[in-house]
Amino acid sequence: MIELKSKAEIQKMRVAGKIVCEVLETMREKALPGISTWELNQIAEKIIRAAGAVPSFLGYGGFPGSICTSINEVVVHGIPSKKEILKEGDIIGIDVGAYLNGFHADAALTLPVGKISSATQKLLAQTKKALDKAIALIKPGIHLFDISHAVETCAGEYKFGVVKDYCGHGVGRELHEDPSIPNFGAAGTGPVLKPGMTLAIEPMFNLGGDKVEVLNDDWTVVTKDGSFSAHFEHTVAVTEEGHIILTA
Numbered sequence: 001m002i003e004l005k006s007k008a009e010i011q012k013m014r015v016a017g018k019i020v021c022e023v024l025e026t027m028r029e030k031a032l033p034g035i036s037t038w039e040l041n042q043i044a045e046k047i048i049r050a051a052g053a054v055p056s057f058l059g060y061g062g063f064p065g066s067i068c069t070s071i072n073e074v075v076v077h078g079i080p081s082k083k084e085i086l087k088e089g090d091i092i093g094i095d096v097g098a099y100l101n102g103f104h105a106d107a108a109l110t111l112p113v114g115k116i117s118s119a120t121q122k123l124l125a126q127t128k129k130a131l132d133k134a135i136a137l138i139k140p141g142i143h144l145f146d147i148s149h150a151v152e153t154c155a156g157e158y159k160f161g162v163v164k165d166y167c168g169h170g171v172g173r174e175l176h177e178d179p180s181i182p183n184f185g186a187a188g189t190g191p192v193l194k195p196g197m198t199l200a201i202e203p204m205f206n207l208g209g210d211k212v213e214v215l216n217d218d219w220t221v222v223t224k225d226g227s228f229s230a231h232f233e234h235t236v237a238v239t240e241e242g243h244i245i246l247t248a
Helices: 007-030 037-050 118-137 144-154
Strands: 067-071 075-076 093-098 105-114 168-170 177-181 198-203 205-206 212-214 220-221 229-230 234-238 243-245
Touching: 007 037, 007 093, 007 105, 007 234, 037 067, 037 093, 067 212, 067 220, 067 243, 075 093, 075 205, 075 229, 105 118, 105 229, 118 144, 118 198, 118 205, 118 234, 144 198, 198 243, 212 234
Parallel strands: none
Antiparallel strands: 067 075, 067 093, 075 220, 093 105, 105 234, 168 177, 168 198, 198 234, 205 229, 212 220, 234 243
């Protein structure tokens, strides 16, 4: 069942979203060659707790980190580690959630570490473009899979692999709520959007094929062909007028 939030509840999510935004902006400055993903995790957790919030991911299903740090071929759910040191030419997906006053907000971005290849630059730019195009559509009355179709179309422009095994989702009192929001689908299908829906939209594109697998830690998702993967995400509320990005 899709839960609709009141304007007061959406405002609470906006406050959590600002904390997530602050973490991601800090990660832009800190994700440099030589830093470990464990250090990035510590910085992020400090910001979240200093704001009076709790990291949404820490302990969720047993996840050991406060953020997900997904390097290169890691699609999502990378676990922060002291042994994992960023180097020039890497890309890192950083996924952050904050829980405050009974509500979660969730967002992610993929950052270049120093100078990256032109093909990888295109991957990051197009995945971010897919997020922007999908969000631009959001308003009452459109179908959920209009969002999915917009994302898939962006991937098709460059024949990027669209990750099908993982998807966006509703978010609010729980970190993952209905509906599931795949990154592929037919326009004009799926549930109709209504004011009060709060959605985490998150395109995931691979430089190669769309197949992924989970490593032995039961968390880390990687591309099967070893190609680089990019992931961008925002939490968005559907409003009477259109939408608000709660993690901007």
